[in-house]
Amino acid sequence: MLRVGGVTPLSASDWPGQLSAVVFCQGCPWRCGYCHNPELIAPRSDREIPWREVMDFLQRRQGLLDAVVFSGGEPTLQAGLPQAMRAARALGYKIGLHTGGMYPRRLAAALPFADWVGMDVKAPFAEYARITGMKDSGTPVRESLQLLLASNVAHEIRTTVHPALLADDEVEEIAHELVALGVKHYVVQAFRSQGCSNEILRSSAPRARPLQELGADLAENFETFLVRA
């Protein structure tokens, strides 16, 4: 049903406030330099876990965990995602979904089975290719974001900031684009070097000013706003 590249049995951070198991879906069409799960980018892996084994694990953890988060890679790459979400929900779990938003129609098919979505907005929409390595990749993200906002599914919109890839004024530009689309809850998070295979990005460029300071300027635009430093 689903190509799974890994499972984290217990996480308190992938869906804030929920104790979750995280199912890492194999495959992603983008090539973000700061990706911290590069082993999940290829469409297939010799470390895949059969979906049946994932379901067996989830059955054993019933009553011990709140939720299952489908992450990646890019979960919406796989047509089997909605069915997998439905199967996990039938075991009594709440369902979270992490997505980059590159497949709006597949996101629309998954949203009825999601209780919460964490969606990345990586750059001003016109500048996406610089982060993802894929031309015009911001266009479907805008569409996905509009679908998510219209769905009434609880969500978190977040931007990962690496100072070499995203200048402070570009973060401000993203925030303005989000406000214009009706985003009310926004998180800005600092790049984490853990797992990143890009040596140059790992050694990290210095920030012009602290992310908290930038965040203080943005906060008033949103109902809830958070900096994860």
Ligand code: SF4
């Ligand atoms: S979209 Fe996510 S999984 Fe895909 S390359 Fe970018 S950071 Fe990695």
